[in-house]
Amino acid sequence: MKTLVLKFGGSSVATIACIENVADIVASAAAEARIAVVLSAMGNETDRLLALAHEITEQPSKRELDQLLATGEQVSTALLAIALHKRGFNAQSLTADQIPMHTNAVHGKARIEKIDGEKIKQILDNNEIAVITGFQGITHEGRKTTLGRGGSDTSAVAIASAIAADECQIYTDVQGVYTTDPRLVPEARLMQQITFEEMLEMASLGAKVLQIRAVEFAGRYKVPLRVRSTFVPEHPGTLITLEDKKVEYPTVAGIAFSRDEAKLTLQGIPDEPGIAAEILGTISSANIEVDMIVQNAGVDGKTDFTFTVHRNDYKQALEILNAKSAELGAAQVLGLPKIAKISLVGVGMRSHAGIASTMFATLGRENINILMVTTSEIKISVGVEEKYLELGVRALHADFALDQPPEEEKMLETA
Amino acid sequence: MKTLVLKFGGSSVATIACIENVADIVASAAAEARIAVVLSAMGNETDRLLALAHEITEQPSKRELDQLLATGEQVSTALLAIALHKRGFNAQSLTADQIPMHTNAVHGKARIEKIDGEKIKQILDNNEIAVITGFQGITHEGRKTTLGRGGSDTSAVAIASAIAADECQIYTDVQGVYTTDPRLVPEARLMQQITFEEMLEMASLGAKVLQIRAVEFAGRYKVPLRVRSTFVPEHPGTLITLEDKKVEYPTVAGIAFSRDEAKLTLQGIPDEPGIAAEILGTISSANIEVDMIVQNAGVDGKTDFTFTVHRNDYKQALEILNAKSAELGAAQVLGLPKIAKISLVGVGMRSHAGIASTMFATLGRENINILMVTTSEIKISVGVEEKYLELGVRALHADFALDQPPEEEKMLETA
Numbered sequence: 001m002k003t004l005v006l007k008f009g010g011s012s013v014a015t016i017a018c019i020e021n022v023a024d025i026v027a028s029a030a031a032e033a034r035i036a037v038v039l040s041a042m043g044n045e046t047d048r049l050l051a052l053a054h055e056i057t058e059q060p061s062k063r064e065l066d067q068l069l070a071t072g073e074q075v076s077t078a079l080l081a082i083a084l085h086k087r088g089f090n091a092q093s094l095t096a097d098q099i100p101m102h103t104n105a106v107h108g109k110a111r112i113e114k115i116d117g118e119k120i121k122q123i124l125d126n127n128e129i130a131v132i133t134g135f136q137g138i139t140h141e142g143r144k145t146t147l148g149r150g151g152s153d154t155s156a157v158a159i160a161s162a163i164a165a166d167e168c169q170i171y172t173d174v175q176g177v178y179t180t181d182p183r184l185v186p187e188a189r190l191m192q193q194i195t196f197e198e199m200l201e202m203a204s205l206g207a208k209v210l211q212i213r214a215v216e217f218a219g220r221y222k223v224p225l226r227v228r229s230t231f232v233p234e235h236p237g238t239l240i241t242l243e244d245k246k247v248e249y250p251t252v253a254g255i256a257f258s259r260d261e262a263k264l265t266l267q268g269i270p271d272e273p274g275i276a277a278e279i280l281g282t283i284s285s286a287n288i289e290v291d292m293i294v295q296n297a298g299v300d301g302k303t304d305f306t307f308t309v310h311r312n313d314y315k316q317a318l319e320i321l322n323a324k325s326a327e328l329g330a331a332q333v334l335g336l337p338k339i340a341k342i343s344l345v346g347v348g349m350r351s352h353a354g355i356a357s358t359m360f361a362t363l364g365r366e367n368i369n370i371l372m373v374t375t376s377e378i379k380i381s382v383g384v385e386e387k388y389l390e391l392g393v394r395a396l397h398a399d400f401a402l403d404q405p406p407e408e409e410k411m412l413e414t415a
Numbered sequence: 416m417k418t419l420v421l422k423f424g425g426s427s428v429a430t431i432a433c434i435e436n437v438a439d440i441v442a443s444a445a446a447e448a449r450i451a452v453v454l455s456a457m458g459n460e461t462d463r464l465l466a467l468a469h470e471i472t473e474q475p476s477k478r479e480l481d482q483l484l485a486t487g488e489q490v491s492t493a494l495l496a497i498a499l500h501k502r503g504f505n506a507q508s509l510t511a512d513q514i515p516m517h518t519n520a521v522h523g524k525a526r527i528e529k530i531d532g533e534k535i536k537q538i539l540d541n542n543e544i545a546v547i548t549g550f551q552g553i554t555h556e557g558r559k560t561t562l563g564r565g566g567s568d569t570s571a572v573a574i575a576s577a578i579a580a581d582e583c584q585i586y587t588d589v590q591g592v593y594t595t596d597p598r599l600v601p602e603a604r605l606m607q608q609i610t611f612e613e614m615l616e617m618a619s620l621g622a623k624v625l626q627i628r629a630v631e632f633a634g635r636y637k638v639p640l641r642v643r644s645t646f647v648p649e650h651p652g653t654l655i656t657l658e659d660k661k662v663e664y665p666t667v668a669g670i671a672f673s674r675d676e677a678k679l680t681l682q683g684i685p686d687e688p689g690i691a692a693e694i695l696g697t698i699s700s701a702n703i704e705v706d707m708i709v710q711n712a713g714v715d716g717k718t719d720f721t722f723t724v725h726r727n728d729y730k731q732a733l734e735i736l737n738a739k740s741a742e743l744g745a746a747q748v749l750g751l752p753k754i755a756k757i758s759l760v761g762v763g764m765r766s767h768a769g770i771a772s773t774m775f776a777t778l779g780r781e782n783i784n785i786l787m788v789t790t791s792e793i794k795i796s797v798g799v800e801e802k803y804l805e806l807g808v809r810a811l812h813a814d815f816a817l818d819q820p821p822e823e824e825k826m827l828e829t830a
Contacts, residue, residue: 016470049490053497055431060497067508068493071486075464078483082468082475093482097512098557142513 002166003124004029007038007134007156011173012230013076014043023083025171025233026129030089034124036163038134038156039080041072062107063143066136070096070144073133073152081131091129094119096137096144101155103137103145110137110145112154117162124163132159153214161221168223169237170210171230176238177202177209179402180255185394187403191254193239196225198253201345201379215240251348251355252400257393258341261291262314263371263383264321265306268331271298275328279305282320288313292341292374292381302331306372308383311337339371340389343381344396350377362399368392417581418539419444422453422549422571426588427645428491429458438498440586440648441544445504449539451578453549453571454495456487477522478558481551485511485559488548488567496546506544509534511552511559516570518552518560525552525560527569532577539578547574568629576636583638584652585625586645591653592617592624594817595670600809602818606653606668611640613668614655616760616794630655666763666770667815672808673756676706677729678786678798679736680721683746686713690743694720697735703728707756707789707796717746721787723798726752754786755804758796759811771795777814783807 006026013019019042029035040046049068053060077093084091096103099119103110123130134152137145147154153170160168175190177199182188194202196219203212209227218225218240228237269275276295283290294306309317314337321333349355356373359380363370368391372383384392397403421444423437434457444450464483468475492508499506511518514534518525538545549567552560562569568585575583590605592614597603609617611634618627624642633640633655643652684690691710698705709721724732729752736748764770771788774795778785783806787798799807812818 016467020471052431052490052494056435056494056498057501061500064493064496064500064508067496067510068490071489074486074489075467075483078479079467079471081479081482083471085476085479086472093479095482095559144510 002033003036003163004033005036005038005156005160005163005165005168006171007152007169008040008171008230009152009173010040010043010046012171013039013041013080016079018230019076019079019083022171022230023080023087025230026080026084027087027089028233030129033166036120036124036130036132036159036165037077037080038132038152038159039073039076040134040152041069042076042079045072045075066107066110066146067144069146070133070136073135077131077133081129084129084131089129090127091131092123093131093133094123095133097142099132101137101158102140103147105139105141105143105145107143107145109148110139112137112147112158115158115162117159117164120159120163151211151213153211154217157214157218157221157223157225160223161217165223167226168218169226169228170214171228171233172209173230174209174227175229175232175235176227177240178254180257180393180397184257184390185255185397187397189403189405191238192236192405193241194253195347196240196242197378198345198347199240201343201376202254202256210240251346252344252402253346253348254402255393255396255400256343256345257389258291259386259389260311261308261339261341261383262311262317263306263308263336263339264314264317265304265334266321266325266328266330267304267334268302268329269305270329271301271303276305279321279324279328280307282324283307283309283317286316286320288317288320292372292383294372294374308339308341308372336371338386339383340386341381341383342389342392342396343379344400345379347378349380356380358399359396362395363392366391366395417448418451418578419448420451420453420571420575420578420580420583421586422567422584423455423586423645424567424588425455425458425461427586428454428456428495431494433645434491434494434498437586437645438495438502440645441495441499442502442504443648445544448581451535451539451545451547451574451580452492452495453547453567453574454488454491455549455567456484457491457494460487460490481522481525481561482559484561485548485551488550492546492548496544499544499546504544505542506546507538508546508548509538510548512557514547516552516573517555518562520554520556520558520560522558522560524563525554527552527562527573530573530577532574532579535574535578566626566628568626569632572629572633572636572638572640575638576632580638582641583633584641584643585629586643586648587624588645589624589642590644590647590650591642592655593669595672595808595812599672599805600670600812602812604818604820607651607820608654608656609668610762611655611657612793613760613762616758616791617669617671625655666761667759667817668761668763669817670808670811670815671758671760672804673706674801674804675726676723676754676756676798677726677732678721678723678751678754679729679732680719680749681736681740681743681745682719682749683717683744684720685744686716686718691720694736694739694743695722697739698722698724698732701731701735703732707787707798709787709789723754723756723787751786753801754798755801756796756798757804757807757811758794759815760794762793764795765792773814774811777810778807781806781810 081091081093102114134155178188225240292308368388496506496508517529549570593603595603640655707723783803
């Protein structure tokens with residue numbers, strides 16, 4: 001019999017009616033597998049609790065906030081256990097201290113250190129369903145911690161790893177991972193599979209289906225991860241797998257994009273070691289996050305350095321560069337406050353040349369000027385003027401035929 | 416420096432404004448003593464959580480209900496710790512598992528087995544305020560339990576005992592313990608002191624200021640207990656003390672009463688050993704609680720047996736007696752569905768004769784017929800027709816001069 005971890009987010013357990021729906025899904029899964037469930041807090045409960053603390057002070061102690069917020073999942077798990085009893089199943093809810101699930105002591109953003117899988121395994125061996133609080137842990141001193149927003153996905157993956165589950169299924173309000181945002185490209189196709197690496201690139205670039213830490217964790221511990229819908233539970237969703245299972249995977253898996261970027265360029269700076277670190281060090285010490293970074297090969301001992309930041313940070317970053325440019329010996333500082341990023345993602349890109357040229361040809365045909373380009377092994381990102389975002393994504397989606405299932409999935413579908 | 420345990424009930428922490436008020440009281444007490452605080456859940460939070468569970472099923476598992484309800488105090492304690500930080504105090508909230516506070520595994524009505532005072536003492540030694548969840552515990556297997564409604568008072572007393580506190584102060588919405596219900600007798604006087612035994616009799620008879628288990632516990636472990644008001648914190652309230660401190664205490668300390676009783680009599684039953692046990696056994700196996708019991712000396716081998724039950728149980732009790740009366744050889748079954756009980760309570764009654772005769776004289780003067788009488792060492796209770804309840808209590812309160820402070824308190828007041 002397989003062992004599955006099923007994780008449901010806050011919107012899936014927002015009301016008693018939602019919890020009853022989740023209980024139906026769990027009950028149906030429990031007919032064929034051993035089940036551990038991981039839950040978030042009900043709907044906006046975490047926000048409600050935060051608001052109570054903020055009524056007292058703007059800066060409540062993080063240690064006490066964790067003690068406060070940890071109640072959210074304790075409520076939802078107890079209620080789901082009760083709903084499972086009603087359906088004739090043995091079930092018991094478990095908090096982090098009852099497992100125990102140890103984290104470090106960084107309150108509000110704790111990292112999981114060790115999960116003892118024995119208690120959960122005993123419960124499953126005893127024909128019970130374990131209903132476990134996500135998002136939280138305890139320190140070795142027994143203080144309650146939280147993993148930070150979205151941490152329940154990570155809890156689920158870590159628990160799946162601890163009990164060597166066959167699959168960790170993340171139920172959410174989307175049906176799975178799409179080739180790009182369906183709101184932008186109606187032809188966007190739901191993927192049956194995607195690799196961990198592709199998922200990481202898609203997630204960080206805006207296809208925010210899963211918490212990125214959870215995907216990293218699942219990849220590292222080789223936990224097969226499936227994204228599926230709480231509201232269309234009959235659909236199998238998207239399986240996130242290890243790369244080596246899919247050598248024949250198509251070159252481009254999907255298209256990610258992000259708006260709200262801004263571009264900054266330092267022109268004519270000395271082409272010397274350490275200069276990039278100095279620029280970025282100044283920016284990051286102002287707590288500004290940098291996304292794309294491009295530096296051209298130097299000519300005559302001078303080079304250009306370009307990077308993007310979130311649009312909200314544009315003005316501050318520009319001021320920092322202007323203040324710093326003389327010291328750095330830059331000829332001038334250039335800025336563009338509104339750019340968008342379009343990225344092709346796919347593990348198959350590693351072994352296939354010509355993706356970039358096809359991409360540039362498509363964009364050229366549509367008269368979209370490419371402002372900057374960065375590449376990684378499984379991703380090509382271009383910066384374009386924001387107004388071209390939708391046009392660019394749609395044209396690329398069509399040219400790379402992402403609306404068509406890849407050969408491998410076609411075989412699966414007819415099998 | 417003294418060590419105090421301060422306990423606040425749900426109405427004292429119902430809103431953030433209430434929690435800020437409690438924080439002020441605690442802050443002021445912390446200027447002069449080492450403080451451990453014990454809290455209930457905010458206002459109607461326990462009812463809100465119960466209602467969620469009952470939306471799923473009418474009979475939720477008690478184990479899961481405990482897991483659910485235990486969140487209530489975790490929220491209020493974290494919020495109070497945050498409010499104390501705002502006032503510049505070090506404070507930390509603690510749940511039952513963090514102390515630990517062990518109970519047996521009778522979910523919903525758990526009994527405290529052992530509280531480890533070390534952790535709390537360390538916190539106080541470290542100049543911190545410990546803010547502890549009332550009402551809950553954990554089993555030796557780490558399952559969360561609750562002590563049942565009102566259990567926070569018991570938690571507070573048990574914690575005071577575990578850390579050898581000098582006093583356990585129960586803050587509530589009354590100013591202390593009155594000689595009788597002030598809604599009924601406007602002249603009712605707030606007592607400065609009362610003994611544990613008197614308090615037990617007062618509490619069980621309707622002056623429900625404190626949970627009776629908490630008073631028993633405080634008496635057994637000799638924890639001085641003080642009832643005082645959250646809303647008039649400058650008033651010292653009522654101290655519940657060991658008897659031996661007050662040999663000169665007045666004969667009658669207060670008047671308790673209860674409505675809603677009903678009286679049943681088996682007339683002419685054989686005056687044989689075991690017959691009372693048989694009657695009460697039949698009643699209690701129907702889960703009916705019996706209050707007063709009176710049996711007269713037998714005449715000609717026959718006797719009468721009278722007892723009272725809650726009015727809601729009257730019909731069922733009457734049916735049981737009617738069905739049983741032939742077997743018991745009773746001449747007839749008599750019932751009176753509406754009686755009230757008035758009780759004089761006072762440790763001084765032990766050494767003073769004449770209390771009963773004064774009581775009967777007062778009632779006789781007011782033409783109140785006495786339906787039954789029971790006595791204990793420190794209490795005399797009479798059953799009267801319900802319509803005479805208010806008249807009887809007021810007349811007795813006046814005749815025993817309960818509106819006047821006893822000599823001992825007069826001395827305290829001028830000291």
